[in-house]
Amino acid sequence: MAIKLFDSLTREIRELRKPDPAHPQDIFSFYNCGPTVYAPAHIGNFRTFVINDVLRRLLELEFGAGKVKHVRNLTDVDDKTIRRAREEGRPLVDVTKQWTAKFHADCAALNCLPPHVEPTATGYIKEQVNMIEVLMEKGNAYRAPDGSVYFKVSSFENYGRLSRVKERELQPGSALAGKVTAADADEKEDVSDFALWKSHKPDDGDNAWESPWGRGRPGWHIECSAMSKAILGDTIDLHTGGEDLEFPHHDNEIAQSECCNGVTFARHWFHSKHLLVDGKKMSKSLGNLYTLDDLVAKGFSPMALRYALLTAHPRKQLNFTLDSLHAAESALASLRAHRASLASSPAAHDTFAPVITALQDDLNIPGALGALFTIINRKTGEPDLASFDRALFVLGLDLTVAAAPKADIPADITALAEKRWAAKQAKDFAAADALRKELAAAGWSMLDSKTDYKLEPVKK
RNA sequence: GGCGCGGUAGCCAAGUGGUAAGGCCGAGCUCUGCAAAAGCUCUAUGCGCCGGUUCAAUUCCGGCCCGCGCCUCCA
Numbered sequence: 001m002a003i004k005l006f007d008s009l010t011r012e013i014r015e016l017r018k019p020d021p022a023h024p025q026d027i028f029s030f031y032n033c034g035p036t037v038y039a040p041a042h043i044g045n046f047r048t049f050v051i052n053d054v055l056r057r058l059l060e061l062e063f064g065a066g067k068v069k070h071v072r073n074l075t076d077v078d079d080k081t082i083r084r085a086r087e088e089g090r091p092l093v094d095v096t097k098q099w100t101a102k103f104h105a106d107c108a109a110l111n112c113l114p115p116h117v118e119p120t121a122t123g124y125i126k127e128q129v130n131m132i133e134v135l136m137e138k139g140n141a142y143r144a145p146d147g148s149v150y151f152k153v154s155s156f157e158n159y160g161r162l163s164r165v166k167e168r169e170l171q172p173g174s175a176l177a178g179k180v181t182a183a184d185a186d187e188k189e190d191v192s193d194f195a196l197w198k199s200h201k202p203d204d205g206d207n208a209w210e211s212p213w214g215r216g217r218p219g220w221h222i223e224c225s226a227m228s229k230a231i232l233g234d235t236i237d238l239h240t241g242g243e244d245l246e247f248p249h250h251d252n253e254i255a256q257s258e259c260c261n262g263v264t265f266a267r268h269w270f271h272s273k274h275l276l277v278d279g280k281k282m283s284k285s286l287g288n289l290y291t292l293d294d295l296v297a298k299g300f301s302p303m304a305l306r307y308a309l310l311t312a313h314p315r316k317q318l319n320f321t322l323d324s325l326h327a328a329e330s331a332l333a334s335l336r337a338h339r340a341s342l343a344s345s346p347a348a349h350d351t352f353a354p355v356i357t358a359l360q361d362d363l364n365i366p367g368a369l370g371a372l373f374t375i376i377n378r379k380t381g382e383p384d385l386a387s388f389d390r391a392l393f394v395l396g397l398d399l400t401v402a403a404a405p406k407a408d409i410p411a412d413i414t415a416l417a418e419k420r421w422a423a424k425q426a427k428d429f430a431a432a433d434a435l436r437k438e439l440a441a442a443g444w445s446m447l448d449s450k451t452d453y454k455l456e457p458v459k460k
Numbered sequence: 461g462g463c464g465c466g467g468u469a470g471c472c473a474a475g476u477g478g479u480a481a482g483g484c485c486g487a488g489c490u491c492u493g494c495a496a497a498a499g500c501u502c503u504a505u506g507c508g509c510c511g512g513u514u515c516a517a518u519u520c521c522g523g524c525c526c527g528c529g530c531c532u533c534c535a
Contacts, residue, residue, distance in 0.1 A: 033535075034535090035535075036533095036534090041535085042535090044534090044535060045534095045535045046535085047535070048535035049535075051535095052535095075533095078533070079533070080533090080534095163463075163464095163530085163531080164462090164463060164464090165463090165531085191532085192532085194532070194533080195533085219533080220533045221533080241535065242534080242535030243464090243465095243529075243530070243535080244529090244530065244534050244535065245534085245535070246530075247463090247530075247531070247532080248531090248532045248533075249532090249533070252532085252533090271535090272535075273465075273529075274528095274529065274530090274534090274535070275535085276528070276529085279527080279528080280528085281528085281529075281534095307483095308472095311472065311473065311483075312472080312473065312474095313473085313474080315465085316465075316466070316473095317465070317466075317528065317529065318472095319472080319528095321471080321472080323471060323472080323484080323485090324471085324472060324484085326484070326485090327471080327472065327483060327484035327485080328483085328484085329484095330483080330484060330485090331482095331483055331484070333497090334483085337497085337498070358474090364474075364475095366472095366473055366474050366481095366482080366483090367473095367474050367475075367481080367482090368474095369473090369474085369482065369483070370473080370474055370475090370481045370482035370483080371474095371481080371482080372482085373481085373482050373483065374481060374482065377482085424493080424494090427493075429493055429494065432493085432494075433493095433494060433495085436494075436495065440495095445495080445496075446495080446496085447495080447496050447497070448492095448494090448495075448496070448497095449496095449497085454496095456496095
């Protein structure tokens with residue numbers, strides 16, 4: 001079976017290239033644009049990373065674990081990281097290290113596999129400079145009077161193919177019209193040109209590197225071109241990211257890389273759609289921007305967030321609500337119960353194969369979840385723990401982690417619970433019920449079993 | 461203004477030219493002092509509206525209405 005995936009460039013569903021078995025060194029190269037590390041990532045960022053994690057798991061299942069190379073970069077120098085460091089009066093590396101660690105912790109909580117290589121922009125300055133030098137030599141770039149270097153968009157005939165930029169000329173009514181004026185445009189020959197190298201400005205502080213064009217720092221787009229080339233080669237099999245990166249980031253990458261290397265940059269492009277919260281784009285002003293920690297503080301488990309992020313097709317906007325997390329917790333509980341019922345089953349046929357089949361068909365994750373529950377409900381096929389686990393692994397749903405992080409139970413709550421348990425053992429049910437109500441009023445529910453009980457906070 | 465996406469049950473969400481997966485919620489039942497869990501059952505003559513093509517359309521075509529995203533450094 002081949003993996004079929006929508007290609008943002010050709011706008012059709014195409015098969016992904018398979019590594020050639022005749023060449024053992026041939027691997028599938030997969031580059032996923034990563035986060036800028038200056039603040040905690042929000043759940044919209046994680047939608048993209050969770051989707052890419054499922055894709056990576058599927059690729060490894062299909063091609064073999066050693067046949068896929070997954071690269072995801074960290075942008076650790078740009079306007080935002082520098083501004084944050086300046087505001088906090090800290091060295092840039094302190095800020096980026098802090099938020100890199102947080103990003104890794106969140107990814108782990110969401111059960112995302114670490115990429116095989118996670119390069120940073122500051123770790124590849126030399127490669128970026130080299131690339132810019134080639135672009136200068138070839139006439140695709142020029143140095144502005146202030147020492148910045150710009151890519152000359154008019155030098156690349158195919159510029160903007162990914163986003164069809166030629167079909168969207170700047171119109172008077174465009175949101176853009178007012179923006180392309182002052183600061184950025186004055187040094188450029190053309191407003192469409194973009195920075196490859198930014199000359200040092202006072203606000204940059206110590207964050208500058210030497211280059212043939214003077215001290216400065218790389219532009220944003222060049223890092224992905226340079227790191228992708230250095231780690232995966234001139235042509236990669238798959239390049240992914242969020243839909244917002246299609247333009248200008250990925251169109252700029254294509255321009256830089258193809259002008260520099262003279263070959264196709266990426267064989268396949270895939271962009272996931274954004275997440276909305278309560279039907280609107282997330283924004284601080286609307287108060288609907290969530291981080292993982294925000295949701296954990298409300299009593300939800302990271303795995304429930306992962307599940308919720310997977311409930312819509314990657315190429316459709318996902319409307320995230322707190323309700324969807326409740327639904328996710330319930331669905332996960334049901335999967336856990338099912339897994340327990342399979343615990344002793346022998347490995348049989350690949351009962352859950354339809355789950356994988358759905359994923360192979362343009363990464364239809366909701367379809368895969370539907371197939372999963374359909375198989376469970378119909379009890380067709382033999383119980384097959386190995387197959388069930390394989391399906392859950394590809395989706396990255398780890399059922400072994402606790403449903404919700406254990407909350408600290410206050411001593412007075414424990415005392416109430418003990419009292420009720422004693423009353424129940426003494427068959428004083430009136431007292432037991434009264435105590436249950438007291439606990440509920442305090443925000444705790446008591447779950448009895450034959451021999452024991454558990455306390456859980458009532459979900460908000 | 462340009463480019464693009466979507467409107468399927470209370471909520472979320474797949475899907476197909478031949479008659480609507482699945483999850484959540486809800487209801488009933490079994491079990492259980494109660495509650496929860498677990499199990500079983502039920503829950504869209506209908507897929508934004510209007511036309512068209514067709515033996516047959518939610519699925520194709522056209523128009524309209526509504527919502528959303530992107531449009532220079534935001535996944």
